[in-house]
Amino acid sequence: MSKTSYSETALRTISMEQDAIAALKQRIDDKFNKACDLILSCRGRTIVMGMGKSGHIANKIAATLASTGTPSHFVHPAEASHGDIGMITENDVVLALSNSGTTEEILALLPVLKRKGIPLISMCGREDSPLSESADINLDASVTQEACPLGLAPTTSTTVALVLGDALAMALLEARGFTAEDFAFSHPGGNLGRRLLLKVGDIMHRDNDIPRVTESASVSESLLEMSAKKLGMTTVSDKSGKLCGVFTDGDLRRFLDQNLDLKKTSIGSVMTGSFRSIKANALATEAAKLMQENEIYSLVVQDENKDLQGIVTMHDLLKANVV
Numbered sequence: 001m002s003k004t005s006y007s008e009t010a011l012r013t014i015s016m017e018q019d020a021i022a023a024l025k026q027r028i029d030d031k032f033n034k035a036c037d038l039i040l041s042c043r044g045r046t047i048v049m050g051m052g053k054s055g056h057i058a059n060k061i062a063a064t065l066a067s068t069g070t071p072s073h074f075v076h077p078a079e080a081s082h083g084d085i086g087m088i089t090e091n092d093v094v095l096a097l098s099n100s101g102t103t104e105e106i107l108a109l110l111p112v113l114k115r116k117g118i119p120l121i122s123m124c125g126r127e128d129s130p131l132s133e134s135a136d137i138n139l140d141a142s143v144t145q146e147a148c149p150l151g152l153a154p155t156t157s158t159t160v161a162l163v164l165g166d167a168l169a170m171a172l173l174e175a176r177g178f179t180a181e182d183f184a185f186s187h188p189g190g191n192l193g194r195r196l197l198l199k200v201g202d203i204m205h206r207d208n209d210i211p212r213v214t215e216s217a218s219v220s221e222s223l224l225e226m227s228a229k230k231l232g233m234t235t236v237s238d239k240s241g242k243l244c245g246v247f248t249d250g251d252l253r254r255f256l257d258q259n260l261d262l263k264k265t266s267i268g269s270v271m272t273g274s275f276r277s278i279k280a281n282a283l284a285t286e287a288a289k290l291m292q293e294n295e296i297y298s299l300v301v302q303d304e305n306k307d308l309q310g311i312v313t314m315h316d317l318l319k320a321n322v323v
Helices: 003-025 030-040 052-067 110-115 130-134 156-176 180-185 191-197 219-229 249-256 284-294 314-319
Strands: 046-050 072-074 093-098 120-124 137-140 212-214 233-237 243-248 298-302 308-313
Touching (some): 003 156, 030 093, 030 120, 046 052, 052 072, 052 156, 110 130, 120 130, 120 156, 130 137, 219 243, 284 298, 284 314
Parallel strands (some): 046 093, 212 233
Antiparallel strands (some): 298 308
């Protein structure tokens, strides 16, 4: 086969699957709405099942549902007949995938599901199949032909089932008012979870780790405090202990250009009185954005009364994988 033939086959496959998805759009009707209502009103979980390639798609649909606000998990139909059907309760709803609608392992479960009064949604390629006719609602996932030139390997049919599952999950997501923060709670170990859940207060330096000097301290004394705390800056407080400024590495460079005496010059006379700050309950991503926009390395953390609570640096954000 020539390279041209490779690409021709690929393009033909993609076109066939695009056409099948376009046809699917015409079948998003009241049955789809009823399926969404049934899942939305379910007090338990959405149990998704399928055999073979349909099983792989069912597994992915279950994972997508679970991560977007619809409690769900995959149950293997063959294992269900040997005890795993105990995972399914009367409060659940079952979503069964089968292109032919004649999958024996799923059909074998129907009497038990019916007896327990568990609602059944099927996703079939044939509306006159045993599975679709037994279901409370059937979602039409039919295709005119598979992309496989032999008409054997599930290709177009699995793509349509996957898209239909995604459409179901997204419709339910919007109906539930599922937010980005909700998504982050179900992905706490990922980058999104860190970005949307981590607060400034979780990573800031506090208490004895905060570099502090009074405005009457000399620049020399302030440098010792900066070196000891290793944050590239120090906070400066007035006589009452109220934060009145900061002195950073950048301020030090500007100070040295003036050839002033380190020991005789008070930090209050060379500090930066106007500085950027953030609250402890702000998202760490907000701190990163503020630092980047203002081209600064650190932020003072203050409460609503402007009292000093901590210091957060770009290095802290990098360590926490926020940026």
